[in-house]
Amino acid sequence: MKHSEYINTLDVALLRSLLKPYPTLKKSCLLISAILVMGCADFVEVQPPKNTLVSETVFNDAATVESALANLYYDMREQGMVSGAFGLTTAMGIYSDELDYYGFSADYVQLFQHNVLPGNGAVLEWWRQAYHLIYGANDIIKGVDGTDGLTTVEKNSFKGQALFIRAYLHSLLVSVFGDVPYVETTDYLKTNTVVRTDVDEVNDLIIADLEAALVLLEGTAPVSDERIYPDQNVVKALLARMHLYIGYWEEAAAMATELIDDFPLESDLNQVFLKGSQETIWQLKADNESPKNTREAEQLIIQSVPGQTYALTNDLLNAFEADDLRRDQWVNGISDMDNTVTYYYAHKYKAGINENEALEYSILFRSAEQMLIRAEARIRLGDIVGAQSDLNAIRNRAGLxxxxxxxxxxxxxxxxxxxxxxxxxxxxxxxxxxxxxxxADEILGQFKPNWKATDVRLPIPESELDTNPNLLPQNPGY
Known part of the structure; x- marks a missing residue:
């Protein structure tokens, strides 16, 4: 694909996505619709500078920018690493020691059996979808910076959200692939020839984006009381996680502390994953049509045996303490018709695909993680009493x-x-x-017959290396 075709295809995809599930924005998107109706083939061949009129129209209207952001969140929920159907929850569940896999996807069998090939389609989809969303976020950053049609408050809110999206997706990419490009531009000459950035530098860039987003989102009113859009609290949650991963213990503890009091733990485990849970910091809203609840429930709840795709491993089930209420309330089982075999599944999300009402959204950040982040940071700083206190809060809620x-x-x-x-x-x-x-070597080396030390990173997709040799070398082991 030519450079101009690559960048403009992404532009068309982004503009199309603005129109997808938001019919109330038809008037504000009228010009975009007309351009698309005139012919996608002609539009794809237009050089980037000729898109100026479209970009100005999009970013002069707050409702249209809101729609663009909403669709980035929608696409996160439906595709790629964040998706409950195809993302980290299921794929890294079978890659580690949480889930057994009974499906027939060759790509997922490779993940489950630890013989992933560079041409794995699931891995390719993660890479492409993440950078597609990053492109969309960068387009919003560039667009709101260059328009006079938005108020300062609107600009700050939109740019803060887009910076968070860019940082969040890069945090997932670097955790899965190791050295990855940190893309901060929509310039097709640069995006098609990017090089991989060292993990430490990627982490620094993530934190810089998050700190910038924190300033921009300060004092901005929540877009929704459903906690479905990133605000300052969501940025703090990712900052706390990043600081923990990098080893900045004081910063991790301080950032988590800012959240723990504002998002108290639910006392009832059965309330934790409902859409109104008080401990939810950020969640992705369910579809208005189908499913009305989560992709996680759709994938993980076993409807019949045989017919299961995923099931919890015996290793995980047997590791729970005897009186752990999470084993009782967040795990369920189902047997075959003859009661000869029983499979157990994650039952955190309980609302199934046939519900008529949206009861649960897909939770990405919650305060229980923040309490465990603070506990770990505190003990690494030598604060035994503080770490015990946080650990015991989680344990006591689970009946331990x-x-x-x-x-x-x-x-x-x-x-x-x-x-x-x-x-x-x-x-x-x-x-x-x-x-x-x-x-990983210690645990999965015993659990996974094909485990190799190099499996701590997934391969850079082969087709991406072919398209852009600047991404070489391939990760070790592939």
């Missing part, structure tokens, strides 16, 4: 007694263990913990 761990190493191990049970089948937390803590 206070931890018996008393030394720094014992408490750290207990916190990492608690993350396994609190955050199972949520956005790949278990995999990222094994990787960042250097435990």
């Amino acid at each position: 007694a206070n931890t018996m761990a008393s030394t720094q190493n014992e408490i750290l191990d207990a916190i990492i263990n608690e993350r396994r049970f609190e955050l199972f089948t949520e956005q790949g937390h278990r995999w990222f913990d094994l990787k960042r803590l250097g435990k």
Whole structure:
């Protein structure tokens, strides 16, 4: 594909997405619709400078920019790494030790059996969709900076959200692939020839984007009371996670503390994953049509045996403490007609695909993670009492007694263990913990017959290397 075709195809896709599920914006998108109706083939061949009129029209209207952002969140929910159907929850669940896989997708069999090939279609989709969304975020950043049609408050809100999206997606890419390009432009001459950036530099750029977003979003009113759009609290949640992953313990503890009091834990485990949960910091809203609830429930709840695609591993099930209410309330089982075999599945999201009402949204950040972030940061700083307090809050909510761990190493191990049970089948937390803590070899080396030390990174998609040799070399082991 030619450079001009590549960038303009993305422009057309972004403009089309503005129109998708938001009929109330038809008037504001009339010019865009007319251009698309005139012929996509002609539009694709137009050089980038000729798109100026379209861009000005899009970014002079607040409702249209809101629609563009809303569709980025919609696409996160439906595709790529964030999706409950095709993303980290399921794929890294089978890649680690959370889920067994019974489906027939060759791409997912490769992930489950740890023999991933550079041509794996699921991995390619993650890469392409992430950079497509990053392109959309960059287009919004550039567009709102260059328009006089928005108020300062609107500009700050839109740019802050777009910076967060860019940072969030890069945080997932670097965690999965290692060195990746950090793309901050829509210039097709640059995007088609990008080089990979060192992990440490990528992390620095992520934090810089988040800190900029934090300033821009300060004092902005929530777009919705449903916690479905990133605000300052969402930015803080990702900052706390990033600081923990990098090893900035004081910063991680301080950022998590800012959130914990404002998002108290639900006392009832069955309330945690409802759309109105008080501990939710950010969630992706369910579709207005189908499914009305989450893709996670759609994928993970086993409807019949045989017929299961995913099931919780015996290793995870057997690791729960006997009195852990999470094992009782967040896990369910189903047997075949003869009761000869039973499979267990994650039942955090309970509203199935046939519900007539949206009861649950897909949660990406919640305060229980922040409490565990602070617990880990505190113990690494030598604060035994503070770390025990945070750990015990999570344990007590699950019906468990206070931890018996008393030394720094014992408490750290207990916190990492608690993350396994609190955050199972949520956005790949278990995999990222094994990787960042250097435990993947120890744990998965015993659990996965084909495990190799180089499996801590997935391959850069082969077709991307063919298109842009600047992405070479391939990750080791592939």
